[in-house]
Amino acid sequence: MKPAFEIQRRVEFYETDMAGIVHFSNFFRFMEACEHAFLRSLDHELHGMLDGLETGWPRVHATCDYRAPARFGDLLDVRLFIDEVRPRSVRYRFEIAGGDTLVAEGRIAAAHVAITDDGIQAVALPDPLREKLLSFTHDS
Amino acid sequence: MKPAFEIQRRVEFYETDMAGIVHFSNFFRFMEACEHAFLRSLDHELHGMLDGLETGWPRVHATCDYRAPARFGDLLDVRLFIDEVRPRSVRYRFEIAGGDTLVAEGRIAAAHVAITDDGIQAVALPDPLREKLLSFTHDS
Amino acid sequence: MKPAFEIQRRVEFYETDMAGIVHFSNFFRFMEACEHAFLRSLDHELHGMLDGLETGWPRVHATCDYRAPARFGDLLDVRLFIDEVRPRSVRYRFEIAGGDTLVAEGRIAAAHVAITDDGIQAVALPDPLREKLLSFTHDS
Amino acid sequence: MKPAFEIQRRVEFYETDMAGIVHFSNFFRFMEACEHAFLRSLDHELHGMLDGLETGWPRVHATCDYRAPARFGDLLDVRLFIDEVRPRSVRYRFEIAGGDTLVAEGRIAAAHVAITDDGIQAVALPDPLREKLLSFTHDS
Numbered sequence: 001m002k003p004a005f006e007i008q009r010r011v012e013f014y015e016t017d018m019a020g021i022v023h024f025s026n027f028f029r030f031m032e033a034c035e036h037a038f039l040r041s042l043d044h045e046l047h048g049m050l051d052g053l054e055t056g057w058p059r060v061h062a063t064c065d066y067r068a069p070a071r072f073g074d075l076l077d078v079r080l081f082i083d084e085v086r087p088r089s090v091r092y093r094f095e096i097a098g099g100d101t102l103v104a105e106g107r108i109a110a111a112h113v114a115i116t117d118d119g120i121q122a123v124a125l126p127d128p129l130r131e132k133l134l135s136f137t138h139d140s
Numbered sequence: 141m142k143p144a145f146e147i148q149r150r151v152e153f154y155e156t157d158m159a160g161i162v163h164f165s166n167f168f169r170f171m172e173a174c175e176h177a178f179l180r181s182l183d184h185e186l187h188g189m190l191d192g193l194e195t196g197w198p199r200v201h202a203t204c205d206y207r208a209p210a211r212f213g214d215l216l217d218v219r220l221f222i223d224e225v226r227p228r229s230v231r232y233r234f235e236i237a238g239g240d241t242l243v244a245e246g247r248i249a250a251a252h253v254a255i256t257d258d259g260i261q262a263v264a265l266p267d268p269l270r271e272k273l274l275s276f277t278h279d280s
Numbered sequence: 281m282k283p284a285f286e287i288q289r290r291v292e293f294y295e296t297d298m299a300g301i302v303h304f305s306n307f308f309r310f311m312e313a314c315e316h317a318f319l320r321s322l323d324h325e326l327h328g329m330l331d332g333l334e335t336g337w338p339r340v341h342a343t344c345d346y347r348a349p350a351r352f353g354d355l356l357d358v359r360l361f362i363d364e365v366r367p368r369s370v371r372y373r374f375e376i377a378g379g380d381t382l383v384a385e386g387r388i389a390a391a392h393v394a395i396t397d398d399g400i401q402a403v404a405l406p407d408p409l410r411e412k413l414l415s416f417t418h419d420s
Numbered sequence: 421m422k423p424a425f426e427i428q429r430r431v432e433f434y435e436t437d438m439a440g441i442v443h444f445s446n447f448f449r450f451m452e453a454c455e456h457a458f459l460r461s462l463d464h465e466l467h468g469m470l471d472g473l474e475t476g477w478p479r480v481h482a483t484c485d486y487r488a489p490a491r492f493g494d495l496l497d498v499r500l501f502i503d504e505v506r507p508r509s510v511r512y513r514f515e516i517a518g519g520d521t522l523v524a525e526g527r528i529a530a531a532h533v534a535i536t537d538d539g540i541q542a543v544a545l546p547d548p549l550r551e552k553l554l555s556f557t558h559d560s
Contacts, residue, residue, distance in 0.1 A: 063203035343483035
């Protein structure tokens with residue numbers, strides 16, 4: 001299966017820990033960076049406006065399986081796949097590889113919300129975005 | 141069920157993001173901080189030595205479900221439960237709460253490894269640690 | 281000279297880097313955590329309101345001299361001193377020590393601003409806060 | 421004056437804070453990322469070996485002046501200048517700009533050290549590296 005999107009990312013020194021490898025929490029940041037670059041590539045404003053309300057994509061679920069360590073200076077490929085497009089949320093899957101080695105696999109479920117005076121409320125994905133996202137779920 | 145261990149942690153400004161809430165990746169750091177404080181409470185050296193080899197606890201799996209946002213200045217309770225003690229790994233479960241509100245639930249599976257010249261290799265948990273950990277899995 | 285405020289802070293695993301010591305950028309986070317705990321102790325809302333405008337404390341300058349490494353598990357004392365109270369900004373000095381060892385010395389200059397539709401604008405410190413801060417600059 | 425090196429860097433969501441701008445501590449990470457890419461471009465191993473000892477570049481001083489906020493999605497130019505090459509340390513200067521706007525100016529002084537059984541010890545820069553670095557200090 002072909003990824004819907006892919007970025008390359010050099011591991012920085014400050015992303016390592018005293019075990020000499022990338023700290024596990026940073027893989028979630030790599031995934032989000034890929035998700036945001038993907039949405040940007042679709043001309044979608046990440047913190048946009050909908051009917052006069054600010055919108056955002058808080059996470060409802062995130063998971064990662066660690067297969068191999070990544071080290072300072074490694075050039076990682078972060079690949080995004082779209083698992084499911086729901087009316088008010090998207091489920092992404094990610095593969096993070098260093099060359100031929102699969103380093104990590106992860107998933108993020110992001111809700112689409114509007115920020116109101118009373119807090120946040122899930123709202124439907126805008127149709128143009130929904131259609132673009134769906135196009136990546138067929139035979140992709 | 142009573143937690144095996146619990147810490148309190150104030151949300152710092154640098155842990156928030158532009159959505160005004162704690163960035164989702166930081167919950168994995170809160171969980172790890174609790175795990176480390178727990179192991180410290182058992183007199184277990186986190187980066188210790190075993191038969192002359194340096195040992196560590198790389199993560200093989202991490203997951204989090206986000207229930208409610210946490211904000212700057214919130215005082216969070218991070219509760220650790222032991223789901224399973226395996227010969228060479230431990231599975232933790234965490235609840236993160238702000239007062240009466242459950243903010244997040246997570247899981248971390250950590251392997252016990254020795255660092256050799258050839259890389260890392262899973263090794264058995266030391267018996268005293270294993271017994272202490274097991275004591276938290278019965279009716280605790 | 282006695283510090284105006286002091287916090288203790290355990291070095292977390294995720295704050296170390298592959299050199300086995302605290303990453304230098306994290307000392308700025310330790311200083312800010314101390315500054316915020318100090319302002320909280322004065323009953324000052326960090327992101328408060330002034331004449332209906334949201335206020336904040338963006339940094340205009342930050343510096344740190346590193347004297348000795350800090351390591352995972354170290355218990356650090358972070359001490360805050362007030363160097364100068366200006367009409368619309370405050371200059372803090374910090375000492376970070378591990379036991380008897382001075383680990384780092386730093387300075388942060390923070391502007392007091394209001395967030396308007398046109399951006400941010402420096403505004404005078406509220407009088408009660410200004411007086412409290414000044415009280416720490418005399419023979420303290 | 422022409423920079424010795426320059427990188428471009430997109431501001432990530434996790435680098436912002438609740439004030440909606442890049443957290444001030446992250447500018448030190450941007451500078452270090454540029455320094456490391458620069459040393460990599462000179463074929464210098466950042467964590468190399470010298471006479472059988474592991475070497476590194478701990479920071480002895482870091483400072484930053486903040487001129488304008490940087491926001492999520494901004495494409496920043498990070499420019500490195502070499503202020504001074506000493507026998508056992510290097511002093512860098514950085515300019516961080518977003519388009520025509522100077523966002524921040526910083527300095528980092530990094531010591532060249534070898535890690536011995538007794539701790540760390542400053543050691544002379546390798547001659548080839550020293551000469552390359554010096555070449556950037558003349559009319560560059």
